[in-house]
Amino acid sequence: MKKGAQAILHFLTEQGIDQVFGYPGGAIMPLYDALLDSPIRHYLCRHEQGAAFAAIGYARSTNQVGVCIATSGPGATNLLTSLADAKLDSVPLVMITGQVARSAMGSDAFQEVDVLGLSLSICKHSMLVLEPQELLPTLQKAFQIAREGRPGPVLVDIPKDILTGLVPESDEQAASATAMPLAIPAQLQTANQLLAESQRPMLYIGGGVGMADAVNELRDLIDRTQLPQVCTLKGLGSANTDHPLYLGMLGMHGLAAANLSVQQCDLLIAIGARLDDRVTGKLDEFAPHAKLLHIDIDPAEIHKRRQADVSLLGDLKVILPQLHCVGDKQAWREHVSELKASKAFPYAFDHSPGQIDAPQLLRMLSDMSAANAIVSCDVGQHQMWVAQHMQFSHPTCHLSSGGLGTMGFGLPAAIGAQVANPDTQVVAVCGDGSFMMNVQELGTLRRYRMPVKILILDNQRLGMVKQWQELFHDERYSETDLSDNPEFSRLAAAFDIDSDVICCRSQVQTALERMLAHQGPYLLHVQLDHKDNVWPIVPPNTANHQMWEQPK
Amino acid sequence: MNYQLEMLLSDQPAVLERVLQTTRYRGFRINQLNMQPAPEQLASRKLKVSMQVSGKQPITILTSQLHKLYDLASLECRTALSPSIERQSTLTQALPRTA
Ligand SMILES: Cc1ncc(C[n+]2csc(CCOP(=O)(O)OP(=O)(O)O)c2C)c(N)n1
Ligand SMILES: [Mg+2]
Numbered sequence: 001m002k003k004g005a006q007a008i009l010h011f012l013t014e015q016g017i018d019q020v021f022g023y024p025g026g027a028i029m030p031l032y033d034a035l036l037d038s039p040i041r042h043y044l045c046r047h048e049q050g051a052a053f054a055a056i057g058y059a060r061s062t063n064q065v066g067v068c069i070a071t072s073g074p075g076a077t078n079l080l081t082s083l084a085d086a087k088l089d090s091v092p093l094v095m096i097t098g099q100v101a102r103s104a105m106g107s108d109a110f111q112e113v114d115v116l117g118l119s120l121s122i123c124k125h126s127m128l129v130l131e132p133q134e135l136l137p138t139l140q141k142a143f144q145i146a147r148e149g150r151p152g153p154v155l156v157d158i159p160k161d162i163l164t165g166l167v168p169e170s171d172e173q174a175a176s177a178t179a180m181p182l183a184i185p186a187q188l189q190t191a192n193q194l195l196a197e198s199q200r201p202m203l204y205i206g207g208g209v210g211m212a213d214a215v216n217e218l219r220d221l222i223d224r225t226q227l228p229q230v231c232t233l234k235g236l237g238s239a240n241t242d243h244p245l246y247l248g249m250l251g252m253h254g255l256a257a258a259n260l261s262v263q264q265c266d267l268l269i270a271i272g273a274r275l276d277d278r279v280t281g282k283l284d285e286f287a288p289h290a291k292l293l294h295i296d297i298d299p300a301e302i303h304k305r306r307q308a309d310v311s312l313l314g315d316l317k318v319i320l321p322q323l324h325c326v327g328d329k330q331a332w333r334e335h336v337s338e339l340k341a342s343k344a345f346p347y348a349f350d351h352s353p354g355q356i357d358a359p360q361l362l363r364m365l366s367d368m369s370a371a372n373a374i375v376s377c378d379v380g381q382h383q384m385w386v387a388q389h390m391q392f393s394h395p396t397c398h399l400s401s402g403g404l405g406t407m408g409f410g411l412p413a414a415i416g417a418q419v420a421n422p423d424t425q426v427v428a429v430c431g432d433g434s435f436m437m438n439v440q441e442l443g444t445l446r447r448y449r450m451p452v453k454i455l456i457l458d459n460q461r462l463g464m465v466k467q468w469q470e471l472f473h474d475e476r477y478s479e480t481d482l483s484d485n486p487e488f489s490r491l492a493a494a495f496d497i498d499s500d501v502i503c504c505r506s507q508v509q510t511a512l513e514r515m516l517a518h519q520g521p522y523l524l525h526v527q528l529d530h531k532d533n534v535w536p537i538v539p540p541n542t543a544n545h546q547m548w549e550q551p552k
Numbered sequence: 553m554n555y556q557l558e559m560l561l562s563d564q565p566a567v568l569e570r571v572l573q574t575t576r577y578r579g580f581r582i583n584q585l586n587m588q589p590a591p592e593q594l595a596s597r598k599l600k601v602s603m604q605v606s607g608k609q610p611i612t613i614l615t616s617q618l619h620k621l622y623d624l625a626s627l628e629c630r631t632a633l634s635p636s637i638e639r640q641s642t643l644t645q646a647l648p649r650t651a
Binding site for chain 2: 116117120121128130145299300303
């Protein structure tokens with residue numbers, strides 16, 4: 001028999017987990033004590049939210065379960081934002097929190113909060129271990145639930161006395177897997193019939209493709225059918241960006257050709273996507289001429305936002321190879337291709353003096369960085385520019401907080417990704433506002449000397465909110481001015497991180513080259529014009545084809 | 553529209569809160585609620601919950617989410633036309649839980 005704390009670490013090792021993120025404290029101390037004798041490498045972040053985002057970065061960049069650890073009370077409440085983030089983006093995560101000893105529970109003990117109660121609506125599942133013999137079976141279940149079907153975060157709350165007491169070995173064999181849906185042959189046939197009958201079919205690719213490890217199956221499908229494709233924020237990287245009918249991201253800040261083609265299609269094939277409101281714009285007018293073929297692993301997504309004409313429930317890896325598209329779609333292909341050419345983004349690759357253009361800078365960065373480089377970002381205008389103008393070779397290369405849109409995601413997620421991929425180029429594209437939300441993680445970079453590159457796109461504004469104030473609130477700017485930002489390079493220097501600052505176009509290429517070639521961590525502070533906005537934009541409650549493509 | 557839901561739940565911490573929270577979040581009101589240990593399943597500590605709910609959305613919006621609860625063993629849903637439990641049609645769903 002082992003003590004609870006040792007048993008947990010032993011269990012994690014058996015699961016193949018050798019790197020975890022966390023922050024110690026009273027109730028979780030026994031686990032931290034046991035860590036000293038364990039082969040597991042623990043990364044100390046500087047805030048539990050940072051630790052959890054690092055675990056998310058680890059998970060999203062590898063498609064494996066990420067693990068983070070925190071103490072009871074404030075440690076656990078600090079995890080909650082990241083827990084919700086992982087829930088909304090379906091990230092496989094196991095969070096372990098310490099709880100006060102069972103004898104003290106329910107007495108408003110020091111650092112006691114009802115974490116289980118707080119977690120319910122923001123995770124895939126959560127469990128409180130109340131008996132020593134439940135500890136290992138609970139962990140087993142937690143990993144299984146985090147991974148199976150549509151992945152998601154699981155929280156396990158463990159009282160301190162269970163960590164210090166002896167727990168029996170788990171005699172339970174791997175819990176039997178939950179039965180997953182299997183697409184029915186008759187429905188597959190109907191789906192293929194819809195494909196054959198359609199004149200203007202369109203693939204709408206979501207994050208589910210990457211999470212199902214079905215990128216190759218998707219690319220095969222595209223090769224076989226030569227259908228045009230659009231991606232959601234989380235779907236980016238799934239399709240081959242060089243394909244002539246690849247149209248990029250759709251939705252509120254989608255590219256014009258992507259949105260227009262979806263509005264014109266007569267069959268929308270949603271693959272691992274959930275018709276999120278940022279994608280559809282005004283729902284009643286989204287793809288108004290299209291039948292919907294909805295393919296997903298989660299039954300609750302089918303008919304949730306729009307009635308599907310045909311749905312296929314199951315593993316995309318199994319379903320996608322069974323889809324075919326016969327019939328003549330050549331006119332449609334040509335039409336989409338023309339649309340793509342006519343709406344191509346006009347990058348101004350000039351080296352003239354003048355303000356830096358963020359889309360152009362990001363396109364350059366995309367071209368200059370390694371093909372398998374991992375880019376994380378924060379939330380705001382810069383995040384949309386990354387999604388519009390950078391190209392990704394795989395969904396694990398693009399880490400962006402989609403469903404929750406959590407500022408402060410970029411830096412800690414990059415740290416987690418670098419831990420998981422020590423030899424890969426990792427760049428965090430941060431907003432000046434968002435960066436300050438988890439700026440303490442510079443301390444983590446310093447501690448482990450990880451070569452993460454930080455690119456701050458500084459418009460001295462909460463730019464996305466400012467854009468909405470400008471366009472939809474009569475230019476009434478309320479609390480979005482950040483012109484008193486700290487000097488970011490001096491901030492970096494305090495953490496022994498080299499840096500550079502640029503403000504004009506002619507400096508961009510050299511600065512990016514220097515950043516990418518730098519050996520250790522590096523911060524590049526890019527000063528932008530605060531007036532720049534993200535285009536196109538679909539105004540609220542408007543159909544996607546009525547997007548505004550440029551400033552009025 | 554009124555619906556009668558019959559659930560068998562495993563008696564885990566917070567299981568009732570999960571059901572109630574899911575119901576509220578997905579936009580349904582609870583009109584009647586009854587809970588008791590399932591007599592035929594005493595050994596496995598199961599709870600039987602009967603709940604009458606009403607809401608504007610199709611009931612599958614709620615039932616498909618309840619199906620995701622790991623502590624839910626079974627769920628049956630009937631349409632009740634009047635607030636008193638009038639079982640008009642039976643609509644049982646067998647959905648795998650995946651998220
Ligand atoms: C934690 C959190 N708080 C508030 C918001 C609302 N919000 C969305 S974008 C944004 C501005 C972000 O500013 P910055 O990081 O500088 O990015 P920019 O839009 O300027 O590129 C804000 C405040 C959010 N998404 N997350
Ligand atoms: Mg900004």
